[in-house]
Amino acid sequence: MLIDPYVNGIRRIDELMKYVKFGSDNAEIDARDLRHKELNDLIRECILRGVRKLILRNVCGQRYIGTRLYFKDNIKVEIRIYGTPGNDLGAFLNGHRIIVYGNAQDGVGNTMDDGEIIVHGRAGDVVAMTMRGGRIFIRDNVGYRAAIHMKGYKDKIPVLVVGGTSQDFLGEYMAGGKVVLLGLNVKRHRCHYVGTGMHGGVMYIRGKIERHQLGKEVGIVEMEEEDWKFLEYVVEDFCSYFGYKADEILGDNFLKLVPVTKRPYGRVYAY
Amino acid sequence: MKLKSHLLPEFIVERIESRCNKCGVCVKQCPWEVYRWNEDGTDIIIDYTKCVGCQRCVVYCPNKALIVKPYEGSYRPNAYWTKEVIMDIKKQAEQGGVILTGTGNDKPYKVYFDHIVLNASQVTNPSIDPLREPMELRTFIGRKPDHLEVEFDEGDYIIKTEIPPNLVIETPIMFAGMSYGAISYNAFLALAMAAKEFGTLFCTGEGGLPKDMREEYGSCAIVQCASGRFGVDPEYLNCAAAIEIKIGQGAKPGIGGHLPGEKVTEKISETRMIPEGTDALSPAPHHDIYSIEDLAMLIYALKEATNYEKPVFVKIAAVHNVAAIASGIVRAGADAVVIDGFRGGTGASPKIIRDHVGIPIELAIASVDQRLREEGIRHKCSIIASGGIRNSADVVKAIALGADAVYIGTAALIAMGCTMCQKCYTGKCAWGICTQDPELSKRLNPKIAAKRLVNLLRGWSLEIKEMLGGMGINAIESLRGNREHLRGIGLEEWELRVLGIKGAGE
Numbered sequence: 013m014l015i016d017p018y019v020n021g022i023r024r025i026d027e028l029m030k031y032v033k034f035g036s037d038n039a040e041i042d043a044r045d046l047r048h049k050e051l052n053d054l055i056r057e058c059i060l061r062g063v064r065k066l067i068l069r070n071v072c073g074q075r076y077i078g079t080r081l082y083f084k085d086n087i088k089v090e091i092r093i094y095g096t097p098g099n100d101l102g103a104f105l106n107g108h109r110i111i112v113y114g115n116a117q118d119g120v121g122n123t124m125d126d127g128e129i130i131v132h133g134r135a136g137d138v139v140a141m142t143m144r145g146g147r148i149f150i151r152d153n154v155g156y157r158a159a160i161h162m163k164g165y166k167d168k169i170p171v172l173v174v175g176g177t178s179q180d181f182l183g184e185y186m187a188g189g190k191v192v193l194l195g196l197n198v199k200r201h202r203c204h205y206v207g208t209g210m211h212g213g214v215m216y217i218r219g220k221i222e223r224h225q226l227g228k229e230v231g232i233v234e235m236e237e238e239d240w241k242f243l244e245y246v247v248e249d250f251c252s253y254f255g256y257k258a259d260e261i262l263g264d265n266f267l268k269l270v271p272v273t274k275r276p277y278g279r280v281y282a283y
Numbered sequence: 284m285k286l287k288s289h290l291l292p293e294f295i296v297e298r299i300e301s302r303c304n305k306c307g308v309c310v311k312q313c314p315w316e317v318y319r320w321n322e323d324g325t326d327i328i329i330d331y332t333k334c335v336g337c338q339r340c341v342v343y344c345p346n347k348a349l350i351v352k353p354y355e356g357s358y359r360p361n362a363y364w365t366k367e368v369i370m371d372i373k374k375q376a377e378q379g380g381v382i383l384t385g386t387g388n389d390k391p392y393k394v395y396f397d398h399i400v401l402n403a404s405q406v407t408n409p410s411i412d413p414l415r416e417p418m419e420l421r422t423f424i425g426r427k428p429d430h431l432e433v434e435f436d437e438g439d440y441i442i443k444t445e446i447p448p449n450l451v452i453e454t455p456i457m458f459a460g461m462s463y464g465a466i467s468y469n470a471f472l473a474l475a476m477a478a479k480e481f482g483t484l485f486c487t488g489e490g491g492l493p494k495d496m497r498e499e500y501g502s503c504a505i506v507q508c509a510s511g512r513f514g515v516d517p518e519y520l521n522c523a524a525a526i527e528i529k530i531g532q533g534a535k536p537g538i539g540g541h542l543p544g545e546k547v548t549e550k551i552s553e554t555r556m557i558p559e560g561t562d563a564l565s566p567a568p569h570h571d572i573y574s575i576e577d578l579a580m581l582i583y584a585l586k587e588a589t590n591y592e593k594p595v596f597v598k599i600a601a602v603h604n605v606a607a608i609a610s611g612i613v614r615a616g617a618d619a620v621v622i623d624g625f626r627g628g629t630g631a632s633p634k635i636i637r638d639h640v641g642i643p644i645e646l647a648i649a650s651v652d653q654r655l656r657e658e659g660i661r662h663k664c665s666i667i668a669s670g671g672i673r674n675s676a677d678v679v680k681a682i683a684l685g686a687d688a689v690y691i692g693t694a695a696l697i698a699m700g701c702t703m704c705q706k707c708y709t710g711k712c713a714w715g716i717c718t719q720d721p722e723l724s725k726r727l728n729p730k731i732a733a734k735r736l737v738n739l740l741r742g743w744s745l746e747i748k749e750m751l752g753g754m755g756i757n758a759i760e761s762l763r764g765n766r767e768h769l770r771g772i773g774l775e776e777w778e779l780r781v782l783g784i785k786g787a788g789e
Contacts, residue, residue: 014613014659014660014663016616018579018583018586018616019591048583052587075580075584076583076584076587079584079587079588080587080590082517082521082588082589082590099580100580100584103584103587104515104516104520104584104585104588106517118571119571119580122571122584123512123515125516125517141570141571142511142512142515144515157570160566160570161511161512161564161566161570163512163513163555163556163557164556165552165553165556165557168556184570185564185566187557187558187561188556188557209564211557211558211561211562211564212557212558274544274558274560274561275560275561276562277541277562277564278544278562280381281380281381281382281383281543282374282375282377282378282379282380282381282382282383283383283708283709
């Protein structure tokens with residue numbers, strides 16, 4: 013007998029409604045006793061009933077929050093999460109806004125398409141993996157392989173802003189988008205292989221980092237006016253979310269990293 | 284420093300002078316620059332050293348004046364140091380890189396399909412004539428429930444059990460993942476049109492589904508979510524019939540994909556969201572999947588993203604422990620397991636990987652089916668066999684070994700015009716299939732190519748019905764895993780054991 017832990021024994025939606033408190037324009041869900049799918053069933057049901065602002069309390073490891081919110085009529089909602097959401101928070105996110113008051117686990121914004129995720133804490137591995145659009149703000153540090161294979165096309169440019177530092181392989185295979193590492197409260201960045209295989213997009217790093225910590229496919233170039241304009245815009249938002257002072261951050265130097273070539277592996281083949 | 288090439292020509296072009304009227308069609312048709320006009324435009328000069336043997340000029344020469352055949356000149360015959368081995372070494376000595384190639388493994392490994400024969404009814408049970416009696420090829424792909432609760436109500440019945448999403452196809456043949464990027468828009472569209480017309484499905488491969496095709500062809504598309512996540516947006520997932528997580532591919536198990544920069548044109552750049560002219564790099568692993576538990580996480584992320592309405596397939600290359608891996612995949616929640624054998628094709632793969640990694644599909648299907656049955660979870664998923672299915676007999680044998688349906692890729696391309704020249708990675712396909720060059724792509728009319736594909740599906744389906752009828756079976760469902768209808772010829776004891784079949788005469 014094969015038991016499917018994700019769907020086996022999931023309660024019906026009418027049995028779950030007792031966990032929701034409807035307000036005037038919002039709804040509050042107590043997630044304490046809810047499983048992954050039950051919580052997401054409830055979130056979807058609330059939105060189908062017209063709720064546009066959700067507050068989730070006592071979240072503890074439930075996965076895929078915000079993932080099942082693709083609606084043909086382009087509904088956009090805001091979800092505030094208290095506690096620790098589980099893996100794949102906002103995976104494939106379709107333009108919604110998620111604010112986490114706590115830490116997040118792995119896969120925040122995995123293949124996210126549009127919207128905004130704000131985490132008042134740290135996040136785990138593969139944050140913003142293959143992200144396609146929208147913005148992610150993480151107040152503290154992130155784990156391994158953040159922004160791996162991030163993409164971007166013309167005006168659809170995903171943005172990841174990390175307040176602290178990251179672990180290895182930040183921006184590996186990066187093909188587009190913008191990553192900002194602010195290095196707040198960090199003596200020096202300890203990550204290695206930053207931008208290994210990078211072939212598109214740009215990274216801005218504040219704080220001490222050595223050339224040997226960077227992948228061989230990235231180059232350091234001069235900051236230009238456009239870069240500062242972009243940084244002002246995102247750093248101001250970062251500061252307004254997390255209570256930092258933008259002037260202090262922007263007063264320091266940033267290292268701008270771009271790919272050396274669009275075809276890092278063009279020469280490994282014989283034809 | 285460019286070194287002088289020591290390579291021998293691969294093909295030779297012969298022109299029958301009496302038939303050639305110097306019309307110049309060959310000059311126009313050949314993207315390899317084999318033909319060119321002389322200075323005063325009175326004659327056509329042939330540089331056969333550039334010929335890849337695609338036969339485009341031969342087919343399109345209005346006077347049938349051309350013959351293209353393998354270049355006969357060779358080194359001293361040597362059964363060990365063959366011409367191919369010597370040429371590969373020379374090529375690498377000149378260019379110092381990984382040798383790229385296209386299509387599937389072409390080496391003379393044992394073809395198990397050709398060592399298996401089918402049964403037919405004689406006297407003891409009647410065969411069925413499919414031309415006059417009902418014959419069912421309809422196939423359901425997806426997870427089946429453990430048991431079925433049915434309530435009867437005055438001749439009517441209601442199925443009480445909640446059934447996981449299943450797909451209906453009218454023949455057990457679907458088109459394998461070939462991405463828009465690897466193949467041209469016209470070739471991609473032709474596959475979609477044919478799938479829709481015949482009532483089957485096509486897989487998008489890893490290049491997304493262009494927005495203008497979603498409304499019309501989404502319902503017959505299996506959209507792929509591979510390690511590069513190219514073109515994966517919420518609408519893409521939700522417009523499709525099913526989603527396929529691609530872990531591996533028979534032509535290049537264990538390695539990622541590199542769509543060469545030559546093929547990343549503006550349109551491709553848009554669907555994949557990468558800069559124009561860069562190589563589209565698909566990482567070797569999914570970086571959010573390092574275990575079966577992680578795979579379960581992505582399967583359910585995709586189910587969440589599509590409100591549990593779509594089956595999720597997981598495609599792997601057939602490798603040594605394929606049965607155990609498949610079991611893990613089913614336990615992770617996949618609705619179908621796609622197994623791609625080592626004959627599976629590719630638009631670009633390192634030749635050394637294509638020719639030496641992976642196992643034959645026949646052995647893989649049999650061992651996966653057997654393992655899932657032993658574990659009592661065979662009904663939890665469909666098995667889709669892929670990689671080198673050449674004709675309807677291969678389809679029947681694959682199903683009798685335990686598959687629910689097959690994917691065809693190479694055969695579909697051949698139906699559209701491909702001649703297996705293996706130069707897909709150059710992006711210069713003379714037949715307009717494996718190219719992004721607008722002039723070359725125009726050569727493939729999607730309507731006509733779709734017609735050829737539909738004809739192929741119709742021909743194979745008729746043949747499958749004939750074979751089923753001969754065995755006395757009237758539904759493809761009854762053939763699945765029915766190894767009693769197979770016998771082996773020229774196989775060793777262990778091979779018969781893995782295949783789960785008896786020897787001929789037994």
